Amino acid sequence: MRDFSNDHRWLSLNTATVRRQGDLLAIVEACARRGIRAIDPWRDQVAAVGLDRAVRAVKDAGLDLSGYCRGGMFTADGAHRSEARDDNRRAVDEAAALGASCIVLVVGGLPQYSRPGSADSKDIAAARHQVHDGIAEMLDYAKLAKLPLAIEPLHPAYAADRACVNTTKHALDICDALDPGRTGAIGVALDVYHIWWDPELMGQIARAGQDRLLAFHVCDWLVPTKDILNDRGMMGDGVIDIRSVRAAVEAQGFAGYSEIEIFSNDWWGRPLDEVLRTCIERHRTVV
C-alpha cells in the first residue's frame, strides 16, 4: 500500500467538491497553486467555461484527468432514448478532447428521474435492462475513442433517482457480460461512500482486479446524514474505514489517483482554499 503521508502526489480533486466556490478555471488555478496534480471535472462545469477554454486550462496547468463526470442516465422512455444516446456520445467526445483517463458512468434510476419527461415507471428490473443495453451501445462508440467506461455503483439510497446499479457485484456483472475478454474498455469507479456498507465488498474488489479498477473515490459517511445527496463528509469525519478499502484496491495493483469527491452543503459554504487545504491534510492523514 502506498504511503500518502509525505505528500499529495496521488490526490485528485473531483471538481464538484468546490463547485459553488468558483468556475472550472478558478478551480484549475487553485489546484495548480496547491500542487494538486489531477482533477475530475463535471460536464456542466466544462460547459460553463466552454470546452476549448477548459482544454487549454487543463493543459496549461499540466493537470491529469482521473476521470470525466459523467456519462450515463441511460434509462428513458422511448421518446427520450436517442437523447440519452446522443448526450453520451458528446460526453465521449468531450472526455477525449480533455484527455480524461475514463468516463465515470452514473447509469440512471427510474426513467422519470434519469431523463425528465420520461413516463413514470416503478419497474427497476426493466431499468436495469436498459442500463445494460445503453452501456453496450455507448461502449462501441467509446472504444473508437479509446476511452474506458467506468461504471460507478451508487449507494442503494439512489436506486430510484440516480443509479439502479447499486453494488460492485452488479457493476462487475455488466463488465463481464459486455467485455468478457477484459480488454480494458470497461471497468468500475469505486467510491467508498457508495460501497463501504457492502458485506461482499472485499471479495468483489478482488474479483475486479487491476484491469477493472479504473477509478477510486473517497469522502466519508456522516452520522447523522442530514441530506441524502449533499451531506457527504470530509475524509475522517465519518464512519468509513477508508484505508482498508484503499488497501484492498491497491492489493489488486491499482496505482492511480485517490480522487476526493464530496457533495456537501457544509463544505460548499467554505472558502476554496480552506477546502483544498483540508483535502490535502486528510489525504495525508486519513486516506
Place this chain on the structure above:
Amino acid sequence: MRDFSNDHRWLSLNTATVRRQGDLLAIVEACARRGIRAIDPWRDQVAAVGLDRAVRAVKDAGLDLSGYCRGGMFTADGAHRSEARDDNRRAVDEAAALGASCIVLVVGGLPQYSRPGSADSKDIAAARHQVHDGIAEMLDYAKLAKLPLAIEPLHPAYAADRACVNTTKHALDICDALDPGRTGAIGVALDVYHIWWDPELMGQIARAGQDRLLAFHVCDWLVPTKDILNDRGMMGDGVIDIRSVRAAVEAQGFAGYSEIEIFSNDWWGRPLDEVLRTCIERHRTVV
C-alpha cells in the same frame, strides 16, 4: 396471490406508524374500531402503558400480534455487552406475554450507535461478527419461549447507526448458519422499504421459502426522501412496486399479515383516524 381489494383482514398495523398520535391503548382501541385485526407494537410503547395493561388491552380487543418490535442492537463494546444480552432477554419475555408471533430484530450498526457509550469503531466486519454471536445467544433463550426471531435486513443507509445486516442474502446466511435444520426458530422480516432496490431480491425470497418468511412489512420510498429515517411514504406515494414483492413472498407460501410500518414526520402530524383510513384504503388498492 391473495386478493386484498375487498377487505383488510390481512392488514396489520405497526404501532410506530401512529406513535405520536396516542398511546398504545388508544391505538389498540382505534384499530379495534376500524376492524384491524393485528398490530406490531414497539417496546417503548408497551413500557409507557405497562406490560400488564398492554397484554390486557391486546387480549380484550382480540388482536393478533404480527411481531414485536424490537430486539437486537447486539453490537456493543465489552462494557455494554451484558446490557445488550439482558435487554434482549427481556424483549423475549415481553413478546411471550403479549403472544407475539415473532420478535423483529434490528441488529445494530457500529457499537457507538447501537449501545450508546460504547467505544467508537469503524470496523463493520467486526460488528457483523458480533451480530452473529449475539443472535446465536439470544436464539437459545428465545427457543425456550418458542418465540421465533425475525432478522430484519435494513436499508444500507442505516448500516452505521441501526443495522449492519443490509441485504436479504446476509440475513439468510445468518439463519442458515444458526439453524441449518430450518426448525422455524429463526427467519427474516422483509420490509419493502429496505429491500426493494436489491437486484438479488427475488432470488433471495425464493431461497428464504415459507419457513424463513416470518413477517412482511410495507410502506413506500419517496423521491425525494427528505429525511433518511423519518420520511417513509404511504403505500402508493413512492416508487416501490409493492405488489410484485408481495407476489414473490406469497409464491413461497407466506400467508401472514401485511404489516404497515411508516416512519414519517408527515403522517405523524395527521389525525389517527385519517392515517388508519388511508392505510386501509391503500392496503386494498396498492398493496
